[in-house]
Amino acid sequence: MLKSNFARFAAVGLAAAALVSLGATAANAAPVPTEGPLYVYDGNGILIPTAGHVFDWNDNISASLSATDMAAPFHCSADATDSYTFLAPQGQELTRSAWQAYAPNGFTAEGSKDLLAFTLSPYQQTNGTQGVAKVNGGKWSLGLACTKDNGVNYASSGVWWLPVTVEAGTGKFTADPVGDPVVGSPATIDLEATTVPVAPDVDGPLSLNVPVGAKATLGAAALVNGLSTSTGKLGEFTVTDERALSKKGWTLTSSVADFVNGTNTIDKKQLGIKPIVVSGTAVAAAAQVAGSATGSAPFAELAPLAAVGTTKLNADLTFVAPKDSVVGTYTSKLTLTLASK
CATH class of the missing domain: 2.60.40 (Immunoglobulin-like)
Structure with a gap:
């Protein structure tokens, strides 16, 4: 059995779904999730091993693609015009209308399609009803999506998310491991072997x-x-x-x-x-x-x-x-x- 102290959190491709903005009607093909592990940093830029770590609802935490550089950029596709962080039920990360809460997220510079570490804090998803997840608990995802058409539709590619389990009432949450361990992370394999004495009844000379x-x-x-x-x-x-x-x-x-x-x-x-x-x-x-x-x-x-x-x-x-x-x-x-x- 493989065990890991650092887990790999990767975007997972889902079937195409209708994409509808809040109060708008528009659709396009489901975007291409961008594979890559997500690493969690605290408000001081310190890497937090996510396996088993319990986060508070109001913790100031961010996600990055690098375990050594919090500022490693996320890359949106060329048709992206904006981006949003979001809180969505697990399995519905690629359904725009399913987002429970969200917040706008800017590019690094004008004309750039790069994004820096994005906030994973549920309380900072200021649009929508993030309190539902805190009250009810359950399985949710905190993510980042590259979008276009003023956030109505997804861009061709660029969606990342971290699946979490939320404790009802307190809003405390833990990350859910997805996929393989991160390359270079500690991993153990349990071994078992049985031995017999050299002489079952007496010692040798x-x-x-x-x-x-x-x-x-x-x-x-x-x-x-x-x-x-x-x-x-x-x-x-x-x-x-x-x-x-x-x-x-x-x-x-x-x-x-x-x-x-x-x-x-x-x-x-x-x-x-x-x-x-x-x-x-x-x-x-x-x-x-x-x-x-x-x-x-x-x-x-x-x-x-x-x-x-x-x-x-x-x-x-x-x-x-x-x-x-x-x-x-x-x-x-x-x-x-x-x-x-």
């Missing part, structure tokens, strides 16, 4: 998967700020969480042993670790800086109720040896521990 024989070898050392420094990657590994029902979340921690070369030792705090979430919804922990690392620290976590599945992880490693370290190759172990929240 939570597991840590590190490649067999995994080993991280840091690159060739180089002097950085006068200290032997080497960098590398820990290597990708995964945490798989199939607990689609409980979604408890998890925490992953890392701990590092001291680095050893025979009888020589370098403290584990010299290994900097920057956890990386390669893919998945987990969050990486803060980096451990070489020289001040704690040796045992959080690596990553998945919050409760977060989307479960497979998380791929890695880390940047930086090893900085103290100045008095014996030259050589040092080894250590990094242990990963996975726990449910």
Whole structure:
């Protein structure tokens, strides 16, 4: 079902009808309504979204063809000699004698066939009996018509109107949407889908998967700020969480042993670790800086109720040896521990 917050109000073509002015007898073919949305502006020139808006009978409001320019002109056909705003029963907008009330409306300049924003205020339709619509309520249209022969007949084209529903007694009215939504107006489509649990009775497993024989070898050392420094990657590994029902979340921690070369030792705090979430919804922990690392620290976590599945992880490693370290190759172990929240 389509919903719209801004409605499109367009002239709708009707069958030909006899056109008779008040107290006169003359007729011509029904005019051609001019298609186009009508936008409503208040007395300060501010656009009013019409859908659901309740107007008072005496509100000072106007209609324009533009949502951004209140002064965008309406164009009458070449045979138009005058124009009128009107209040008419819905369905009788093209029957001149059916107008309940009306008021003259001028062109922008002498010789021009253009009209500016026209008044939609029912109380300003000063000729006729506009009070009938206020007392009785019901379905009405507020419009603008290009006319000729001193208003007796319609011009060849140029009729616009806004259908409204009037509340009896108070005269309050709301616009009736007609046709499609205005291009660019918000529209929504209701969607519905049904899902089933991954496992109807129990959660799946939570597991840590590190490649067999995994080993991280840091690159060739180089002097950085006068200290032997080497960098590398820990290597990708995964945490798989199939607990689609409980979604408890998890925490992953890392701990590092001291680095050893025979009888020589370098403290584990010299290994900097920057956890990386390669893919998945987990969050990486803060980096451990070489020289001040704690040796045992959080690596990553998945919050409760977060989307479960497979998380791929890695880390940047930086090893900085103290100045008095014996030259050589040092080894250590990094242990990963996975726990449910």
